[in-house]
Each structure stands twice: as structure tokens, then as C-alpha cells.
Amino acid sequence: MKKTSHLILILILGLISMNMNAEGTKNKEKRVIVICAHPDDAELTTGGTAILLSRSGYKVKLVSLTNGNKGHHEGTKNEIAIRRYNEAQEVKKRTNCEYEIINNEDGELEANLKNRMEVIRLIREWKADIVITHPSYDYHPDHRNTSLLVQDAAFLVNVPKILPEVPVLIENPLFLYTRGRYVDRQKPNPDIVVDITPVEREKACIIDAHASQIYEWLPWINRSNKIIPDTQEEKIEYILKEYVLTRGEIKEKDRPVVEKWYGNKAKEVKTIEAFEICEFGRAVNDQDIRELFPMFSK
Numbered sequence: 093m094k095k096t097s098h099l100i101l102i103l104i105l106g107l108i109s110m111n112m113n114a115e116g117t118k119n120k121e122k123r124v125i126v127i128c129a130h131p132d133d134a135e136l137t138t139g140g141t142a143i144l145l146s147r148s149g150y151k152v153k154l155v156s157l158t159n160g161n162k163g164h165h166e167g168t169k170n171e172i173a174i175r176r177y178n179e180a181q182e183v184k185k186r187t188n189c190e191y192e193i194i195n196n197e198d199g200e201l202e203a204n205l206k207n208r209m210e211v212i213r214l215i216r217e218w219k220a221d222i223v224i225t226h227p228s229y230d231y232h233p234d235h236r237n238t239s240l241l242v243q244d245a246a247f248l249v250n251v252p253k254i255l256p257e258v259p260v261l262i263e264n265p266l267f268l269y270t271r272g273r274y275v276d277r278q279k280p281n282p283d284i285v286v287d288i289t290p291v292e293r294e295k296a297c298i299i300d301a302h303a304s305q306i307y308e309w310l311p312w313i314n315r316s317n318k319i320i321p322d323t324q325e326e327k328i329e330y331i332l333k334e335y336v337l338t339r340g341e342i343k344e345k346d347r348p349v350v351e352k353w354y355g356n357k358a359k360e361v362k363t364i365e366a367f368e369i370c371e372f373g374r375a376v377n378d379q380d381i382r383e384l385f386p387m388f389s390k
């Protein structure tokens with residue numbers, strides 16, 4: 093008899109603790125990590141969403157898997173890496189985001205075991221609820237390999253015997269790809285569309301921190317003869333036009349997705365960032381997505 097009541101007590105305590113854990117998971121501070129190849133990629137692809145999530149209470153971390161040391165036509169590799177590191181520090185100052193640059197050579201990123209472990213470590217240590225990366229089909233080999241590394245981590249991040257020194261997460265994160273500029277292998281519609289209209293200028297402002305790229309390297313590599321403006325105000329206008337508004341245009345295929353997530357506010361949406369779900373991570377329903385993206389109408 094005594095043994096039975098003991099067992100019942102253990103059972104009740106177990107149920108209470110399970111309930112508390114479930115509540116703890118639900119109410120815990122949410123965290124997103126954007127893992128890209130170069131300093132500036134996260135800002136260009138996900139900057140608006142990162143700002144909005146940060147404002148809604150998320151802890152946001154931006155990661156570059158390379159030091160970006162080939163991303164300029166002038167100066168030594170070391171000078172370029174230092175300059176780009178300082179630009180990332182400027183982004184940190186202009187946002188609430190953490191920023192980490194992993195010291196891999198630009199243009200030489202491989203989807204190897206060492207880098208896979210690094211990505212698993214980053215996701216677990218950040219205790220990410222959402223992981224965002226490049227689409228698998230993209231122009232730069234570092235982008236493609238970053239995407240592959242994150243896809244490889246999407247399953248293995250849950251396997252405790254892989255990297256046992258960093259504990260696995262309570263829940264598998266949602267893994268997302270940013271919108272590609274190339275259509276091959278992409279779904280007909282994005283899964284998630286975030287309205288970044290209210291933070292267009294803030295997005296332009298964090299892109300502006302990457303002066304070596306936006307005003308020097310990208311015009312050079314793209315053989316652009318557009319005049320780079322002098323004043324700060326004109327520079328923000330330039331970035332808005334060249335990088336935020338054009339890349340954030342709502343395409344025909346985005347319309348139903350905007351309407352799905354924003355309901356009767358869909359008409360006010362002008363500029364977006366679009367994402368696709370990577371099926372190797374957490375499987376989510378619409379309710380889960382609304383919980384992860386508090387900006388969507390309930």
C-alpha cells in the first residue's frame with residue numbers, strides 16, 4: 093500500500109514537471125540565428141525580418157561563415173577582413189543583434205565535417221527557435237555550401253552523440269531559406285512572407301554599414317556605372333532603391349502568401365522578405381508559424 097502511494101506521488105510530480113517544462117518552452121524567450129556566408133548577406137536577405145523579430149523580443153544573431161577577405165578589388169586580404177569585421181561591428185551598434193564572423197577564407201568555404209560541427213554548435217549554443225540560411229541554389233559557392241551545411245545540421249542538431257559537449261535543444265528549430273534570386277529547384281510560392289515596409293529605412297541603414305561592399309565592391313564587380321551619392325541621406329535613398337525596394341517587391345506568386353499571413357492588412361504591405369521552409373527541420377503548421385512570427389495577424 094505504502095509502495096503504491098509512493099508511485100502515485102512520483103507520477104503526479106512527473107506530470108507537474110512535464111507541464112512546467114511545456115509552459116517553459118512556450119514562454120521562453122525566442123531566438124533566431126541567421127547563418128550566411130559573408131558579412132552583409134544576412135542584412136541584405138533578412139535584415140528587415142531580423143529588425144522586426146528583435147523588436148518583438150527575439151534575441152537575434154547574425155553569422156558569417158567566412159571572414160569575407162576576398163570581397164574587394166583593392167587592399168590585402170587581411171585589410172579587407174579587418175574592414176569587414178569593423179563593418180559587422182557597426183551593424184551590431186545599429187541593431188540589437190549579436191554578430192559572429194567565423195574565420196574561414198572567403199570563396200573557399202567547404203561543406204566539410206569541421207564546418208558542419210561548427211554550424212551544429214552555433215545553432216545549439218544560440219538555442220535557436222528559427223534558423224535562416226541561403227537557398228540551396230545560389231550564384232556563390234560559399235552561399236551554396238552554407239545552405240548545405242545548415243541542411244546537414246537540420247537533422248544532426250538533434251542527435252546527442254554528435255557533438256556531445258553541447259546539449260541538444262528541447263525542440264528542433266524551424267529552418268528557413270531566404271528568397272533566391274534564381275528560380276531553379278524552388279517551390280512555386282514562398283511559405284512565409286514578412287512585411288518589412290515599416291522598417292525599410294532601418295534595413296537600408298544596416299546595409300549602409302557595409303560601405304566597402306555597397307559603395308565600392310558591388311558596383312565594381314557588377315560593372316555598374318551608377319553614381320554613388322555623397323551625402324548620408326542620399327546614400328540611404330540609393331540603398332533603398334537598389335537593394336531594399338527592388339529586391340523586396342511583391343511578385344504575383346507572393347500575393348496569396350501575403351494575404352494568408354496578413355489578412356485584411358495585406359493591402360498595406362509594400363515591401364517584403366520571403367522565406368521557404370526547409371523540410372529537414374521542425375515540421376510546423378500555420379499555428380506554429382503564427383507563434384514564431386508575432387507580426388502576423390492572429
Ligand SMILES: [Zn+2]
Nearest residue numbers: 129130133232
Ligand atoms: Zn555572400
